[in-house]
Structure formats: structure tokens, C-alpha cells
Amino acid sequence: MEFVCSQGELNSNLSLVSRAVPSRPTHPVLGNVLVVVDAEKGRVSLTAFDLSLGIETSFSADVNQGGKITLPAKLLNDLVSRLPEGEISLITNKDALENDNQLIILKSASGQFQLQAMSAEEFPKLPTVERGDTLKLPIAILAEGLKGSLFAASNDETKQVLTGVHVAGTLDGLEFAATDGHRLAVVKTPLQTEPDGEEEAKGMPEGDFAGFAVTIPARALRELERMFANSQSTDTVALYVDNAQIVFELGEQRLTSRKLDGTYPSYEQLIPLQFARTVSLDRKQFISSLERVAVLADQRNNLVKCTIDKEKGQISLSVEAQGLGKAKEFIAAKITGESGDIAFNVKYLMDGLKALPTKEFQMQLNADNQPVILTPLGGIKMTYLVMPVQIVR
Template structure:
């Protein structure tokens, strides 16, 4: 294998896939990145896989001789990231005849990659590409028309989603997913279609760690059962049936955080191909592909947790409230608790933090308050996480009593509900 590519292209794509490489891989080849060069397409693809999550990306290069190899992800990434922004040559020697190289590297696998630039030369010992496991696939029926009849039995679904809708949904709920692996299903994001009469018109995202809940609805502006053009994983335009049947799926937040990074560099008006079956989900956008195992089990019936009637309400400037929380948070590092005092007569919100043996902090800001005055306390981090995610200049806080769930929503057209459980004050 022999290729010539730019340092910037190799570095950006290698950085993307290297993030998911496990620190203690089993088998050892999963600690490597699979590098594949194709003479026909003049593209180089990079693949990383941790056993559950896989990312593949490709970029243009001068492929003099095609081939494939797996290279240690961390070493490969560290070297490439420090090279100057010039052309890089990557040569792979699979012969055992280079005695000097094999002796120096102590290589028993006889796969040597030489990375060279105008400033230097580096050699890495690799593992044969045949050792790298095959990535999971989903039979969508596109290659065999007769197989489409069996897709429903296989519980296969393929839809084209607007990048903008997916981006908004992930940004506004990923922070609320649990990081405790013991909670299993709560470490994922649950999303499903929502219908207006008989038409699927929105995608609903939900995340909870049992202390807070974020629910977001984003519009789907692609016609149901329409045939539209999408960019395939090879970069070509293909016709795809956009089957918007009802679906619900829970995907690990870890996978979706990586997807969010992919979406961040993509135009908002693009569509992303989303496929899943009983065990796998696959996202394809241009030359990038992400696949992951689904989370199994029943996601909590979260809509039943959201109150519908409230005795109190407050509207306040989002940025001003967030700034005040960031100020008092300096003294809330021990217990993470902030007290809200809603004064309906003065139409003010008072924030206070009391850190025993350290000090205290107070902030006041104007607010539109309906209902009786009340004191209520929250985990300050939970509030700040939700406020940072809300795309609005003002937010509405709705509540009943100090020990009941509180709802935060953006004022405006964006459909987001953020439920936070209050905490009990000792005195």
C-alpha cells in the first residue's frame, strides 16, 4: 500500500475515529485503526471499533497502490497531529525481507508502515487488516427488491432525517442522560416519531438520569413515503425510500455524542440516513458512517412524569439567570445546592447559596411571577446544564410545591421540556 495525502485531511479524520478506540482493547487489534486505500476511488478510509461502537470515515488522497493495514491508534494519531501541514507519504511493507527494520522494531507480524514527510520519517508496527473484525451491517433491502417484503418481519427501518433536526435534539438532551452504567437503559437517548393526525411530523428525543428529564421535539420536513436523493456512504447520490413508519429506539449516549461531533461539521440542510434493526443502528452522512448496538429494555414512560397543571409560574431572562447561577456556583461546590426564592410581590427572584465554614452568596434578578411566593432548592449543576441547552432569550419556570417536579421551558416556538426534581433544604 502506498498513498500520498495532506496532513490536515489525515489528522482531522484520524482524530475523529481515534476517540472511540478502547484503552484496554480485547482483542488487541481493536486498539488499532484500520487504514484502507482504494486505487479505483482514490480514497483512503479509516475505521475504529470498540466492539459496540464503530466509526468509519474517508477522504481523497493519491492512492498509488491500494491495500489495508491496522496501526496503533494512539501512536498513529500522536505522530500525525504533530507533523507540519504538508504532504504525507504512507508506505506499507508486508514482506519479511527488511531485516534492519524488523530488528529495530522487534516486529513479529511483518507489517511495517512508514510515515514520511519533508521533516522526518517514522515507522510503526501494524497488525494485518484481516485480523480486524467486520463491522455490523443492516439489510435494508436496497440491493434486493424481493427482500423488501421481509423488512417489516425483520423490524428494519430506514429513514432520512434532517441534520438540523437531529442536531437540535441531541444538543438539548444529551446532557441529561445517565453516566452510571448500572442504569443501563438510562445511559441512552430515546427517540421516536410523533404524529399529527395521520402524518409523522416530528421527532421526539428524551433523556433522563432519574433526577432530571429533558424532552425535545424537532420538526421533520421530509414528506412521508417519498423517494428522495440522499448521499450514500460512498459519496454518490442514490434514490432511497423514506419510510416514515412509527418507530422508537434507544441509542447509547456515547454513540450519539460522537454523532454530534460529525453533525457539527455538516450543513444543516443535509439529510442523514438512519437505519436500524433489532440490535443495531447505523447513521450515514456523506463519507462518514457510525454504527452502534441499540440499548435493550423498555424506556421509562416519561410523559407520565410531566405535570400538566401548575399553581405558580415565573418568566425570567435565560442568560441573566445563567450568569447569576455561575456566580453563586463558586460557593456551591461542596453541596451543589442553590435556593430559589420567588417573591411575587417584588417580582424578583432571589438566589442564595450557603456553604458552611466557607461563606455564602446571594443574587437578585427581575422576574414575572404568577402565584404565591415560595422557596425551593435545586442541584445547581442540573439547572445550569438545562439553561445552557435551551435556545431562547427567556425561559418559563412552572411549579406547584417545593417538593414536587419543576418544569423549565423556553419561551418561543422551540419545543423543549426540562423537568428537574427539587432537593430538600435541611432547615
Template sequence: MHVDRNVFLKALSHSQGVVEKRSTVPILSHVLLETTGEGITLTATDLEVAIVETVAAQVEKPGRLTVSAHMLFDVVRKLRDGAEISLSFDEAQNRLNVESGRSHFALPCLSPDEFPAINSGNQPYRFILPAKDLLELFDRVRFAMSTEETRYYLNGIYLHAFQSKELRAVATDGHRLAKMSLPLPQGAEAIPGVIISRKTINEVLKIVSEEVLDVEVYLSNTQVSFKFSDTYFTSRLIDGTFPDYEKVIPAHNDKVMTVDMEAFAETVDRVATISSEKNRGIRLSLKTNKLVLTATSNESGHAVEELEVDYNASGIEIGFNSRYLLDIAQQIGNESASFSFADSTSPTIIRSRNDQEALYVLMPMRV
């Protein structure tokens, strides 16, 4: 069979992102290649996540085999851009022959019968989202996902229908919280609240491009699937209970600062140069229309910078992890943002003045 190198490489990049490089089960490091009427179907899984993708190809002989996903990806990646690739299976040697121009590779295969079946299960809930909305929904909150394995139920994004009006994505690591909402799509009214794993979120953001118009989302209590173009991606959900995040979002923060977020981020980044690597602490001191940012370190010294802001409440001093501030600033970009404070020990709400669909909550720290 013959396939375009660039098309094949793109699909292989998706497959090798799913498989584990150092799996204790050899077949799970392989990608399954199968010929179809449309071309070649590539399937990869680590038993938690699976992807099935079909690429156009000229098929001369039907076949089915498995080969190392990472090795095949590296081989194809190093072939000439835009080249045509010839793939053939040597049954006697149990090898996949990859040829392009004067290059020839023979890659060992494993029996396709060993490859696990992809079980999508019964997923009774289905709705459709524009690809750009799905990308924004996940991308705006994923930075707040936890990486602590002890609290595994925070290692992902909580997706749910809120008050039959919104489709919400929420992530938190206990220090910060990010929430993004979209109008509830038809078919999502009765979906269960589910926790989509960090790996699933990151892979979906890699394989879904804005060139895709719509993405079909399928859900059950244990599984989520995404279908678009010639690609099917499915994953187990995290089996756990997400905390009641609404209790974390303060309702009476009455001290409001408005600031240009780009200027704020640049100032935080400069001052935080002095802060210690251990806690990245920075102090914000607010008075009428003036913000003073300070960082102090026994090893590195002292830094202070003043910034003009819109603020007319009583003075307040509060400390934050500068890295967390910069993460939120990156989401808001060069827009104006509002910070709503209560006191120096209570959570702060941060949101863009031009985008009320996204909300961020940041816990203060001692500085």
C-alpha cells in the same frame, strides 16, 4: 500512496475516538487502512461502535493493513499543517512507513485478517434528516443522560416517533429530564423506540458538521447507523426499556415565573459559589415579581441575591441543584424562559419562551 495531512488527520481523529485506548484485544486498538478507487478507507471499531470513512488520496499500489489508531493520529497530528504525507507498507518488516518532508516513521502493524468484520445487519427503517436538525436534536438533550452504570438503560438518548407527528429525543438521569422534538421525517413513522448509547451520541456530534447537508439514518431493533458524505457510522443500541417519561412531566403546574435566562444563570452562578461541593444546593424564594436566590454552607458562609422576574402567583420556596439549573440555562441561552411550579416538592418544567420544541423537567431538592 499520498494524502493531504489535514484531510487524513480529520478522519484519524474520528477513528481514534471510536477505538479503546486500553483494549484487552490488541486489534481493537488499531485502524484498518484499505485502498479504494477513491483513496483510503479507514475503519475503526470497539465491537459496539464502528466508523468507516473514505478520504481522497493518490493510490499507486493497492493494500490493506492495520496500525495503532492513537499512534498514527499522534504522528500525523505533529506533522506540518497542510503537508503531503506518503504512506507505504513494508511487508518484510510488517510496518507502515509514514513520510513527510524530512520526517520518517515506521509503525508496527497487525494482520488485517484479524480485524473484525463490520456488520450493519438488516436495518429496515430509513429516514433523512438535515444535519443541523440531527445535531440540535441530540445536543439539546444529551446533558441529561445518566452516567450510572447500574441504570444502563438511561445511559443514552431515547429516540422515537410520537403520535405519528414528532421525532422525539429524550434523556434523563432521574434528577432531570430533557425532551426535544422535530417534525416527523418521511420514513420514520413506524420506527421502534430505541436507546442510542452515550458514546454513539458523543461521536456522532463530533463527526457530523453543519457543512453536511443531510444525514441518512438507518434503524432496526438492535442497531442504528448514520451515513453522510464519505462516512458510515454504526452502533449497537442499548438493550433495555426506557421509562415512561410522559408520567414524569407534570400537567398541572400553574405557578409560572418568566425570567431572562442569561441574567438568571449569572445570578445562580454567583450565589452557588457558596454552596457545598457535595450537593450544590440553592434555594429559590418567589414572591410577586421578585426572586431571591440563597445558598448556605457551614464551611463557606451565606450568599443571597435578588432578581426581578415576572411572577404573579402565590409565594413558593423551592431548592435545586445549581449545576442542573446552569446546564439547562446553557441550552436556553440568552432568551426568556418560563418556570412552571406546582409546589416545593413537585417537578418543575422549564422551557424557552421562543422555542416550544424543547422542554426540561427538574426535580427539586431539600436545601
């Protein structure tokens, strides 16, 4: 095996796949990156797999001899990231006597390094989806849905199905939902049905969206977002789903993940249909005020109290931290319904506000112990439900 590539190309692709390398591999080879060199195509593919999440990518290189091997992921990543820009060559040491005890020589302008390798035969194959649902859609649809929902997924591994985002197809789009039991984010993204120009036509959705439903681990979706970073919004991503796996393909990159088992909660039933009060606010102004008063928020409960004053047409944010001090700010607001107080966990409120895409938003609420809904005024159809915190009077 022998090939030459640029330091930047190898570094960026290694950084991408290394995120699927387990920190504590159950088998030594899982701590490695699979390197496959194709002499005919002049391409090098890199793969990492922790038996749940897998990432594969490829790039062009000047290939002198094909082959495949696995190399220690962290060591290789740390080394390549520190090498100077320019050409890098990887060569199998021909003096190695045993296939499972090979040395790889890495050469750059700064010097030469030898790395212990393991046989590629031990590396598990990434799962494939042979029968199941197939969807193709522009990156923009997935990116928009994930931006407004992914942050609300649970980090508690005991709540298995809640550690992912539930993606379901409708007659005219996709619906993304995530909840951790304290808040709920739902985003509805329409499918593009009338292309505007050639670029739009390239990214037209394909597949049976109406019958589609899957719960995808948040970890896999965060890696998918990183894959989107170097792509155009009209580029197409393909989804392949069967009973156990979901596979995303984007150009030369591929991500595989296990689906989350279990029935996702009927979150629609949690969203109130009527509201006693409605408050319209400038989103950036509200976030700025919230960030300032949050400095003094009591770290024990991270609580902020919102006082709605209809007569003055304003809402006040107040924080009291025992032994530290107090803070209060006022923000102009359009209010319908009665005045009153309500309290929130600062983090939950802030997360939802930052995910809203518009200049202004609407807060809809009933009693101070019932769910509160935040929605953008215009833009995408997003609903953010947050449970208030009981105020001790």
C-alpha cells in the same frame, strides 16, 4: 500499499475514528485503525471499532498501490498530529517477510518513521443493517434534538437504558428524551414538510417516522454530534435500524452502534399537567446570577435556594456554605401564583438553563418537593423537568 495525502486530511480523519478505539482493547487488533486503500477510486478509508461503537470515514488521496493494513491507533494519531503541514506518504515495507509482521514507512517533510502493523484480516467487520427501519432527515433535526436532550442522559452504567437518548417518531416529527432519574429533558422537533428553495428540498425527510422508536447510547450520539461539525444543517443523515444495531451515514462517514436493551421509562407520566405557580425570567441574566452564587455553593450538596417574591416581582438566589460564606442575588421576574422557597442542585439547574435556546424561559412549579418544569418562551418545543432538593428548615 502506497499513497500520498495531506497531513491535515489524515490528521482530521484519524482524530475522528480514533474515538472508537477502546482504551483497553480485549484483542490487540482492536487497538489499531484499519487502513484500506482503493487504487481505482483514489480513496483511503479509516475504521476503528470497539465491538460496540464503530466509526468509518474516507478521503481522497494520490494512490499508487492499493491494499489494507491495521496500524496502532494512538501511536499513529500522536505522530501524525505532530507532523508539519504538507504531504505525507505511507508505504508498505517490501522487505517484510510475514503478512502479520509488516512494517509501514511513513514519510513527511520532517523525516521518516517506521510503524509495526498487523494484518487487516484480523480486524472485525463493522455491523450492517440489512432489514429494518430506514430514515433520512436533515442534520438540523437531529442536532436540535440532541442539543436539548443528550446532556440529561445518565452516566451510571448500572442504569443501562438510561445511559442513552430515546428517539421516537410521531405523526409530525421526532421526540428526543433523556433522563438520569433526577432530571428529564424532552425535545420535539417538527419534520420539514414544505421546502423553501433547492437547499431545503435536498434535506427533506424520508421514511416511516410514526412507527420509529430506538434508545441510542449517549456515547455514540456525542460522536455523531462531532461528525456534524463540518457539515451543513441541510445535509442529510441516513439512519438504518434493526433489532440490535443502528447505523448513521453522513456523506463519506459512517457510525455504527449497538442499541440499548430494555424498555425506556414512560416519562410522559412524570410531567405535571397543572401548575400552581409560574415564573418568567431572562435566561442569560438568571444563568449569570446562578454562576456567581454557585462559587460559594457548599460542595457537599451543591445547593442553591430560590425565593419567589410575588409582591416585589423578583426571585432571589441564595447560597450558604459553612465555613466559606454566603451569597445572594436578585432577578426581576413575572410571577403568577404564591410566593415561596424552593431549592435545586446547581448543576442540574444550570445544565437545563444552558440547553434552553431562547432569551426568556418559564419556570412552572407546584409544591417545593414536586417536579419543576423549565420551558423556553418561543423556539423549539423543549421540556426540562428537574426535581427540587428538600430544604432543611
